[in-house]
Amino acid sequence: MAEAVGIRFKPCGRIYDFEVNGIPVNKGDLVVVESELGLSIGTVVRERHEVEGRELKKVIRLATEQDLRQKEENERLSGEYKAFCQERIMTRGLPMKLICAEATLDRKRIIFYFVADGRVDFRELVKDLAARFKTRIELRQIGVRDETKMIGGIGICGREVCCKTFLTSFEPVSIKMVKEQEIVLNTSKLSGLCGRLMCCLGYEYDETENGNAETIIDHEESETIIHSEEPILNEIRVEDTEKKHHTEEIKSVEENIKKVFRRKKRRRFKQ
Numbered sequence: 001m002a003e004a005v006g007i008r009f010k011p012c013g014r015i016y017d018f019e020v021n022g023i024p025v026n027k028g029d030l031v032v033v034e035s036e037l038g039l040s041i042g043t044v045v046r047e048r049h050e051v052e053g054r055e056l057k058k059v060i061r062l063a064t065e066q067d068l069r070q071k072e073e074n075e076r077l078s079g080e081y082k083a084f085c086q087e088r089i090m091t092r093g094l095p096m097k098l099i100c101a102e103a104t105l106d107r108k109r110i111i112f113y114f115v116a117d118g119r120v121d122f123r124e125l126v127k128d129l130a131a132r133f134k135t136r137i138e139l140r141q142i143g144v145r146d147e148t149k150m151i152g153g154i155g156i157c158g159r160e161v162c163c164k165t166f167l168t169s170f171e172p173v174s175i176k177m178v179k180e181q182e183i184v185l186n187t188s189k190l191s192g193l194c195g196r197l198m199c200c201l202g203y204e205y206d207e208t209e210n211g212n213a214e215t216i217i218d219h220e221e222s223e224t225i226i227h228s229e230e231p232i233l234n235e236i237r238v239e240d241t242e243k244k245h246h247t248e249e250i251k252s253v254e255e256n257i258k259k260v261f262r263r264k265k266r267r268r269f270k271q
Contacts, residue, residue, distance in 0.1 A: 004056055006046025007033060012149070014168055016042075017051055021058035030063035037111060037138075038104030041071050067105065074103045081133070085112050088128045096120045099147055109136045115147050145170050148194040155192060162199050173197040177205040 005025055006015040018033050025031055029044045034057050041063050081101035089098060096116040103110045110133055114120075122139050129137045142150075145163065152164035163170070175197070178190060181204055192198040 001050050001052040002056055003048055004051045005044050005048055005059070007031065007042035007059075008045045009035065009040055009042045012164065012166060012168055015045060017056055018042075019051075019056040019058040020048060021060075023059050023062065025059060025062065030068070032060045032063050032067055032105065033057060034060060038109045039106045041067060041105060070105055074105070074107065078102055081110055081112070084132055085125070085129060088125055092125060094120055094122060094125060096122070096141075097147075099142065099150055103135075107135060109138060111138045111140060113140050113142050113146075113150065115142055115144060144194040145196060148192065153193045155198070156189065157200075161193060167199060170199065171202050173199060173202050177201050181205055 002019045004017040004019050005027075007018050008015050016035070018031075023031075025044050027044050027047050030041055031044060032039060032041055034040075035042075039060075078101050081103070082098060085101060086098050089096060095118075096114045099113045099115060101110060101112045110129070112129070120141070126137050126139065148161060149163040149167075153161050155161045159165075173196070175185075178185060178197070178201060181201070183190070183201075190197055190201065
């Protein structure tokens with residue numbers, strides 16, 4: 001069992017566990033670690049905790065002023081890396097879109113991120129980059145959602161896109177979620193900057209899915225069926241003993257119901 005802390009390398013990035021290695025680190029500290037890409041500076045975002053059953057990489061040291069200056073210099077040089085790579089891509093006519101470039105803390109590796117419709121033969125491009133920068137070169141193909149997460153932008157809601165603000169990973173979003181929320185199938189309004197269905201469609205779908213279960217309760221000596229709840233609209237669809245349907249505010253229903261006697265574990269979504 002090893003004592004570890006959670007470290008994040010980019011805002012809204014995934015959190016990785018690293019062994020403390022006897023170094024006095026606390027939440028919020030900047031540390032230097034050996035990641036899968038090489039030496040990197042990360043921020044401790046999760047307190048110390050025990051991890052067992054797997055081997056972890058170790059924290060090397062707390063980040064020094066020299067480390068921070070080196071990181072700033074690398075960020076400044078990333079523009080040069082990207083400009084040269086873009087020029088070589090256009091010269092060789094490669095069907096790829098370069099997104100960004102970054103170097104490890106010790107500059108032993110430079111990583112270029114790009115998007116493309118299919119596989120790209122970039123072997124000659126790698127040779128050009130290696131000859132120019134005299135270090136190890138790595139090209140990584142990413143998806144359009146990852147592209148938007150890296151670049152950012154303003155969504156249709158007028159706010160910065162969720163993936164750039166707080167999402168650490170992408171969950172599947174399907175057209176089924178749109179239909180079950182009874183949203184008009186307008187592609188221009190349902191698609192995000194990446195061209196895929198907006199991630200926020202999944203947030204409301206979870207609420208709708210949980211609320212659209214049929215529940216039977218005993219209310220004031222009569223049986224009432226709650227067909228569905230709409231938390232977003234603060235409404236509830238109710239069927240009384242005379243098979244009449246009507247809509248009430250969730251708050252008023254909660255005030256009238258004194259006790260729930262039984263609940264049937266069956267689900268039926270509105271047709």
